[in-house]
Amino acid sequence: MATMSKEFLLIDDDEVFLATMSRSLSRRGELVLSANNGEEALRLVAEKKPSRILLDLNLEEESGLQLLPQILKLHPVAHVILLTGYASVATAVEAMKKGAVNYLCKPATASDVLAAFAAESADVENDSSENESEESEMAPISIPRLEWEHIQRVLQENDGNISATARALGMHRRTLQRKLQKRSPK
Numbered sequence: 001m002a003t004m005s006k007e008f009l010l011i012d013d014d015e016v017f018l019a020t021m022s023r024s025l026s027r028r029g030e031l032v033l034s035a036n037n038g039e040e041a042l043r044l045v046a047e048k049k050p051s052r053i054l055l056d057l058n059l060e061e062e063s064g065l066q067l068l069p070q071i072l073k074l075h076p077v078a079h080v081i082l083l084t085g086y087a088s089v090a091t092a093v094e095a096m097k098k099g100a101v102n103y104l105c106k107p108a109t110a111s112d113v114l115a116a117f118a119a120e121s122a123d124v125e126n127d128s129s130e131n132e133s134e135e136s137e138m139a140p141i142s143i144p145r146l147e148w149e150h151i152q153r154v155l156q157e158n159d160g161n162i163s164a165t166a167r168a169l170g171m172h173r174r175t176l177q178r179k180l181q182k183r184s185p186k
Contacts, residue, residue, distance in 0.1 A: 009032075009033045027110075049078070065094060090156060
């Protein structure tokens with residue numbers, strides 16, 4: 001069995017975010033690797049076996065959701081957190097189904113990332129019955145939230161292609177982009 005390093009792997013096509021997050025985590029004593037595309041990310045996963053991976057949902061030419069199974073095939077015990085600027089329950093559920101352990105919304109800080117990984121470790125130890133009782137107490141979803149979730153589901157079905165999603169939803173591409181730039185409604 002391959003050994004797992006204690007390194008972080010940050011995967012994001014935003015060079016500024018990548019440099020900032022890498023520097024912030026390094027200042028906290030973390031060993032950090034970074035990749036700005038899927039090919040480099042997969043190479044680093046195969047070579048270094050990082051234990052914690054922060055993966056952006058929308059990479060320049062690919063989807064983090066499509067990259068996630070490839071990462072876990074190379075390194076099944078890695079803990080992957082998906083990071084996105086367009087958060088939705090549908091995308092979070094899909095990420096969890098594909099093996100992500102958590103989900104963060106941009107803008108995220110180094111503290112947010114470390115807390116998410118710490119929470120994931122704590123969740124493994126908690127009893128699942130606590131989670132079931134929390135789910136039963138959730139409030140009904142609002143109409144704007146339902147619309148947001150539907151848009152995210154259709155976007156996912158179209159592999160993140162904005163034009164194809166706009167056509168499928170019967171709305172103008174710019175309208176869809178405006179809706180996606182807003183934070184998800186509660």
